[in-house]
Amino acid sequence: MRPVARLRRVQLLVTGGMGFIGVNFVRSTLAARPDVRVTVLDKMTYAANADSLDGADPSAAGDTDSRVRLVVGDVADAAVVDPLVAEADVVVHFAAESHNDNSLRDPSPFVQTNLVGTFTLLEAIRRHGTRYHHISTDEVYGDLELDDPGRFTPDTPYNPSSPYSATKAGSDLLVRAWVRSFRVQATISNCSNNYGPYQHVEKFIPRQITNVLAGLRPKLYGAGQNVRDWIHVDDHNDAVWTIIERGRIGETYLIGADGESDNLTVLRTVLELMGQPADAFDHVTDRAGHDLRYAIDASKLRQELGWTPKYADLRSGLARTIEWYRDNRTWWEAGKAGIEQRYAQGGQ
Ligand code: NAD
Numbered sequence: 311m312r313p314v315a316r317l318r319r320v321q322l323l324v325t326g327g328m329g330f331i332g333v334n335f336v337r338s339t340l341a342a343r344p345d346v347r348v349t350v351l352d353k354m355t356y357a358a359n360a361d362s363l364d365g366a367d368p369s370a371a372g373d374t375d376s377r378v379r380l381v382v383g384d385v386a387d388a389a390v391v392d393p394l395v396a397e398a399d400v401v402v403h404f405a406a407e408s409h410n411d412n413s414l415r416d417p418s419p420f421v422q423t424n425l426v427g428t429f430t431l432l433e434a435i436r437r438h439g440t441r442y443h444h445i446s447t448d449e450v451y452g453d454l455e456l457d458d459p460g461r462f463t464p465d466t467p468y469n470p471s472s473p474y475s476a477t478k479a480g481s482d483l484l485v486r487a488w489v490r491s492f493r494v495q496a497t498i499s500n501c502s503n504n505y506g507p508y509q510h511v512e513k514f515i516p517r518q519i520t521n522v523l524a525g526l527r528p529k530l531y532g533a534g535q536n537v538r539d540w541i542h543v544d545d546h547n548d549a550v551w552t553i554i555e556r557g558r559i560g561e562t563y564l565i566g567a568d569g570e571s572d573n574l575t576v577l578r579t580v581l582e583l584m585g586q587p588a589d590a591f592d593h594v595t596d597r598a599g600h601d602l603r604y605a606i607d608a609s610k611l612r613q614e615l616g617w618t619p620k621y622a623d624l625r626s627g628l629a630r631t632i633e634w635y636r637d638n639r640t641w642w643e644a645g646k647a648g649i650e651q652r653y654a655q656g657g658q
């Protein structure tokens with residue numbers, strides 16, 4: 311295998327590159343790395359938005375000239391996956407069913423995409439000896455008490471709570487087994503909660519921002535005491551590139567930016583930034599099995615690979631994110647009513 315850091319021209323395969331984190335990864339990569347070409351493999355589920363790649367290649371004069379191409383297909387389909395892996399130098403696997411609430415309504419696509427999809431990809435990686443980076447989540451570690459002085463580290467035992475996090479945990483374990491048994495050239499990252507542009511309106515922060523923009527009241531699960539460790543999506547993706555270029559094969563790196571905040575505080579900040587009264591929201595039915603707190607200790611990534619986040623301040627990151635949703639109504643408006651209808655059916 312050629313070392314990635316020394317490749318002059320890199321052909322990337324990005325699965326799930328039309329979803330939130332994947333499309334931000336593709337866009338920032340094309341903007342900053344002129345020698346990279348990207349193939350996106352995406353099934354275009356409800357979570358993908360066809361408009362997200364508009365203008366993504368700043369160097370392209372037209373579509374034919376673009377360094378990015380989209381293949382619509384399923385990561386669990388070996389016939390689609392194999393030739394794409396064969397032509398890639400590096401595969402970055404973002405594709406997943408990603409929403410906890412959906413996994414409680416119907417776990418089946420989570421098992422299919424997150425487990426069978428990752429298995430299918432790993433088999434192609436094994437056949438072609440391609441460098442592979444696996445995107446995962448801090449949710450595989452379960453949750454922490456609010457007053458626990460500890461945070462998640464790469465040595466924390468897996469203890470997932472939801473069908474979503476259980477299938478992500480299973481996919482991580484498949485990667486570890488393929489490294490050990492078949493010596494595939496893989497790294498894994500487990501990141502905390504991301505926020506930023508292009509995030510689906512089903513997720514907490516964009517749901518509340520777009521509720522305000524649409525004249526609806528924001529919705530808080532339970533009392534809002536649950537803590538998430540927020541990181542800007544650009545910081546996550548910067549860490550992913552750091553691991554691709556400098557990470558040790560077979561290692562797991564935790565990605566986080568010391569951004570712990572409870573949901574009520576995040577919601578109050580959004581309301582204040584949008585000029586709303588502090589109590590202009592509804593408490594709604596809590597999520598079943600709702601994880602209490604996530605917190606990442608990213609010292610391995612910081613010390614071993616020298617990574618540091620650029621967005622230190624959640625408040626200013628939120629202000630920019632609010633601006634983005636305000637300026638890009640056509641990106642989110644079409645799907646908004648359907649999502650709210652589905653939440654309302656579950657009392658949320
Ligand atoms: P997302 O739901 O916004 O996007 C997922 C993308 O994958 C969509 O474009 C969808 O069409 C595609 N996809 C789904 N099933 C597919 C299949 N079978 N074949 C091909 N494409 C398929 O998700 P996201 O928030 O961007 O998350 C991306 C990855 O990052 C996931 O693996 C998730 O577990 C992980 N992650 C997310 C967060 C977060 O805060 N959002 C935090 C840590 C890790």
Ligand code: TDX
Nearest residue numbers: 408409410447449503512513514517529530531536573
């Ligand atoms: O309307 C809401 N009100 C609310 O209070 C929604 C949608 C959520 N919440 C709460 C639940 C969580 O405590 O906000 C918190 C964040 O919820 P989500 O945005 O659904 O994220 P979470 O369940 O924490 O998972 C996210 O981070 C880890 C991503 O969706 C996962 O893909 C990632 O692995």
